Amino acid sequence: MLVYAIRRVLQLPIVLFVVSVVIVGLLQFLPPTARAAAYVKSEQQLAHIDEIIKQYNLDAPFYVQYWTWLKNALKGNLGFSRVDKKPVLEAIATRLPVSAELVLYAFLPTLLFSIWLGTLAAIHRDRFLDQLIRVLAVVFWSLPTFVLGIALVAVVYGYLKLFGIGRLPPDLIIQLAQQANAGEFRYYTGLLSLDGLLNGRLDVTLAALKHLVLPTITLILVLGAQIVRVMRSSMLDELGKDYVRTARAKGLPEKVVHYKHARRNALIPVITLAGLMFAFMLNGVVITETIFNLPGLGQWAAAAAVQLDQPSILGFALFTALIVALANIAVDVLYALVDPRIRYE
Amino acid sequence: MAQNRIETPWTLAWRRFRRHRMAIFSLGIIILLVALALSAPLLVRLGWIPDPNLQPEGPNLAASYFLPPGTPGHPLGTDELGRDVLSRLIYGGRISLLVGFTVALSSVLIGTLVGAIAGYFAGRAFLFFAGPASPTYRELLGRGGLAVVLLSLVGLGTALYLFYRTEPGTALLGFAGALLAAYLLNRLPGLGEKLARALWYGFSWALLLGFAGLIVDVARTLAEPGMARGDLSPIELAGYYLAHLGALALLAFGVVGRIALDVDVVISRIIDFMLSLPGLPILLVLSAFMRNPESALGKLTASLFGEAASVAIIILILVVFGWITTARIVRGLILSLREQEFTLAAQALGVSETRIVFRHLVPNAIAPIIVDATLQVGLAILVEAGLSFLGFGIQPPVATWGNMLTGAQDYIFYAPHLAIFPGLAILLTVLAFNYVGDGLRDALDPRSRV
Numbered sequence: 001m002l003v004y005a006i007r008r009v010l011q012l013p014i015v016l017f018v019v020s021v022v023i024v025g026l027l028q029f030l031p032p033t034a035r036a037a038a039y040v041k042s043e044q045q046l047a048h049i050d051e052i053i054k055q056y057n058l059d060a061p062f063y064v065q066y067w068t069w070l071k072n073a074l075k076g077n078l079g080f081s082r083v084d085k086k087p088v089l090e091a092i093a094t095r096l097p098v099s100a101e102l103v104l105y106a107f108l109p110t111l112l113f114s115i116w117l118g119t120l121a122a123i124h125r126d127r128f129l130d131q132l133i134r135v136l137a138v139v140f141w142s143l144p145t146f147v148l149g150i151a152l153v154a155v156v157y158g159y160l161k162l163f164g165i166g167r168l169p170p171d172l173i174i175q176l177a178q179q180a181n182a183g184e185f186r187y188y189t190g191l192l193s194l195d196g197l198l199n200g201r202l203d204v205t206l207a208a209l210k211h212l213v214l215p216t217i218t219l220i221l222v223l224g225a226q227i228v229r230v231m232r233s234s235m236l237d238e239l240g241k242d243y244v245r246t247a248r249a250k251g252l253p254e255k256v257v258h259y260k261h262a263r264r265n266a267l268i269p270v271i272t273l274a275g276l277m278f279a280f281m282l283n284g285v286v287i288t289e290t291i292f293n294l295p296g297l298g299q300w301a302a303a304a305a306v307q308l309d310q311p312s313i314l315g316f317a318l319f320t321a322l323i324v325a326l327a328n329i330a331v332d333v334l335y336a337l338v339d340p341r342i343r344y345e
Numbered sequence: 346m347a348q349n350r351i352e353t354p355w356t357l358a359w360r361r362f363r364r365h366r367m368a369i370f371s372l373g374i375i376i377l378l379v380a381l382a383l384s385a386p387l388l389v390r391l392g393w394i395p396d397p398n399l400q401p402e403g404p405n406l407a408a409s410y411f412l413p414p415g416t417p418g419h420p421l422g423t424d425e426l427g428r429d430v431l432s433r434l435i436y437g438g439r440i441s442l443l444v445g446f447t448v449a450l451s452s453v454l455i456g457t458l459v460g461a462i463a464g465y466f467a468g469r470a471f472l473f474f475a476g477p478a479s480p481t482y483r484e485l486l487g488r489g490g491l492a493v494v495l496l497s498l499v500g501l502g503t504a505l506y507l508f509y510r511t512e513p514g515t516a517l518l519g520f521a522g523a524l525l526a527a528y529l530l531n532r533l534p535g536l537g538e539k540l541a542r543a544l545w546y547g548f549s550w551a552l553l554l555g556f557a558g559l560i561v562d563v564a565r566t567l568a569e570p571g572m573a574r575g576d577l578s579p580i581e582l583a584g585y586y587l588a589h590l591g592a593l594a595l596l597a598f599g600v601v602g603r604i605a606l607d608v609d610v611v612i613s614r615i616i617d618f619m620l621s622l623p624g625l626p627i628l629l630v631l632s633a634f635m636r637n638p639e640s641a642l643g644k645l646t647a648s649l650f651g652e653a654a655s656v657a658i659i660i661l662i663l664v665v666f667g668w669i670t671t672a673r674i675v676r677g678l679i680l681s682l683r684e685q686e687f688t689l690a691a692q693a694l695g696v697s698e699t700r701i702v703f704r705h706l707v708p709n710a711i712a713p714i715i716v717d718a719t720l721q722v723g724l725a726i727l728v729e730a731g732l733s734f735l736g737f738g739i740q741p742p743v744a745t746w747g748n749m750l751t752g753a754q755d756y757i758f759y760a761p762h763l764a765i766f767p768g769l770a771i772l773l774t775v776l777a778f779n780y781v782g783d784g785l786r787d788a789l790d791p792r793s794r795v
């Protein structure tokens with residue numbers, strides 16, 4: 001088991017290698033001037049793009065260029081992000097907490113909420129509750145993230161004047177920036193809701209949470225719908241199996257049959273989906289952050305793609321590939337831990 | 346009186362489908378949407394709806410902007426440029442449905458083909474390479490003699506010529522032609538199969554030679570500047586000699602060795618890899634590159650499709666990711682179908698493998714494929730709208746539901762109708778396709794009896 005996990009982790013560089021080859025390969029479809037920006041570290045250098053093309057052999061064959069990129073990347077230089085006007089790694093580091101905070105608050109509620117609803121629907125099969133949950137699941141499954149997001153912005157924020165857009169109210173951002181400069185407010189984790197507590201600033205925590213409500217709800221509703229569907233059908237499968245009949249024949253109460261017997265087994269496919277949800281969340285985050293104006297990784301990627309900022313795009317792609325691969329490994333390991341029938345030799 | 350009407354599986358399926366009220370209702374909506382989309386230019390010509398890009402002219406322009414729904418002549422109001430929302434919605438629907446249907450159809454066709462090949466040939470490794478001194482090739486020589494040698498040389502020569510003396514496009518065409526020639530040879534009676542293999546092995550020798558050459562080439566190009574300066578690090582120097590050694594070893598192996606590849610393993614690895622890619626970011630990257638008018642790909646699409654380039658690009662990108670789900674489904678189905686008695690019967694009768702796959706196996710897997718196709722239409726519409734919303738999909742002034750929403754976002758508090766209608770249109774359409782998919786799933790499942 002441990003050996004399997006270690007082997008999978010050792011395979012990670014291969015995944016990243018292939019992803020980077022694919023993306024750098026795609027970059028070849030762009031003219032050298034457009035690609036030169038990948039090697040610019042500061043704004044002054046942008047003026048001397050021709051020299052950079054020569055210096056980095058940007059009109060050389062693909063493998064020469066890939067080699068150059070790889071050597072730079074291994075030294076920790078992923079290029080300069082034009083969108084953020086700072087090196088790519090630094091940009092990722094500043095923006096990661098914003099996305100992480102969003103995913104953190106969305107992931108667990110989505111999972112618990114939809115497992116609960118899916119189980120409920122399966123237990124009440126074909127009755128009103130089941131019908132209702134199914135209709136809601138299909139509707140939210142069909143609802144694009146951005147339509148739901150815009151609707152929430154318009155109705156809840158615009159009309160009901162509840163919650164907020166962005167990360168914090170503007171005056172608080174300015175205040176925090178000043179206090180951070182003066183050393184009165186320290187960013188321990190970058191997660192504002194947590195840093196507020198650590199600094200003893202309950203107002204910051206509350207404001208941060210208030211601004212996270214709408215994007216979190218958007219992610220939960222759109223992603224949860226899928227899990228509800230899977231959970232319901234998996235639970236129905238389990239409820240039809242022989243061991244459930246045996247359990248009932250033994251005279252076990254329905255509650256025990258449902259929650260102790262059937263649901264435990266029904267959870268197995270949901271684990272796979274939960275891992276995939278990480279990937280879905282990275283997709284969802286691009287759109288959610290754009291709509292709710294959160295300065296996270298998703299917004300960065302969207303802006304980088306608009307401006308054809310290759311170093312940022314490449315950095316984001318590698319980062320997401322890493323996250324997705326790690327999530328997949330976690331799922332496989334969890335799988336074996338939960339289901340003794342699954343063994344990796 | 347006894348019923349003697351013949352009940353085919355399809356009539357049974359239709360009867361089951363009809364009982365799914367939401368599915369029937371959704372089917373009606375889809376038919377209505379398709380009819381509207383098809384007749385849009387006619388509606389404009391009849392004067393029932395204005396042109397989607399028609400902007401008002403005259404002295405008092407502001408009065409015709411942001412008209413609310415219900416205004417005479419503009420049932421759903423006008424947008425920030427005074428364009429008719431209903432007309433743009435109908436024209437946007439044309440794009441959405443075009444993208445949805447084209448993507449679903451292409452992905453399902455490709456996915457079915459790839460999945461069927463992977464599933465049927467799984468576990469039967471294909472001898473991809475056999476060196477001139479390998480036992481396999483010597484046996485071939487014993488059967489075919491001079492003809493085998495000649496064809497192998499033809500294969501080798503053609504492949505080397507294609508690799509080194511032609512443009513990539515021509516080489517690809519030539520490669521396809523050679524594959525076709527091998528396939529046709531294979532169908533000839535008598536020695537045909539042996540000759541096809543001889544041609545293929547000749548081709549595979551060229552691949553090996555080319556690969557060995559590439560390794561040396563890459564090593565030399567990478568080390569050249571350092572060597573000229575004389576400051577190559579020991580590791581780099583070791584890599585340089587290792588590459589040469591590796592190429593030599595490869596050639597030595599090529600003389601006697603054999604490489605058997607399981608097509609299923611190759612395809613499954615590709616699918617696994619595609620699934621491990623983060624979808625949306627890659628979509629963004631692809632569309633950003635393809636849209637760049639300076640890039641070769643951007644030029645190509647622009648010259649091929651003109652104004653519709655962005656539509657073509659979006660379809661292409663969605664198909665690149667779309668075939669995977671179908672391929673996985675079909676592969677799994679074919680893997681189990683090929684073990685059943687009817688396949689054995691067909692094989693015993695000497696039915697050709699192409700025919701077994703496409704006339705015996707794929708038709709038996711058609712129900713899940715149809716369901717998948719329906720769901721893919723909805724998904725494609727959803728993703729297209731998302732990309733267009735972010736500004737990567739279909740570019741204005743062409744109206745799509747996604748880019749109508751992008752514009753509407755800025756006026757959400759002032760003119761909410763601009764966002765409500767495209768949003769509802771997307772929701773309704775995707776919902777309809779998903780319900781029809783659900784209904785089909787139940788209807789086409791022979792285990793659910795009516």
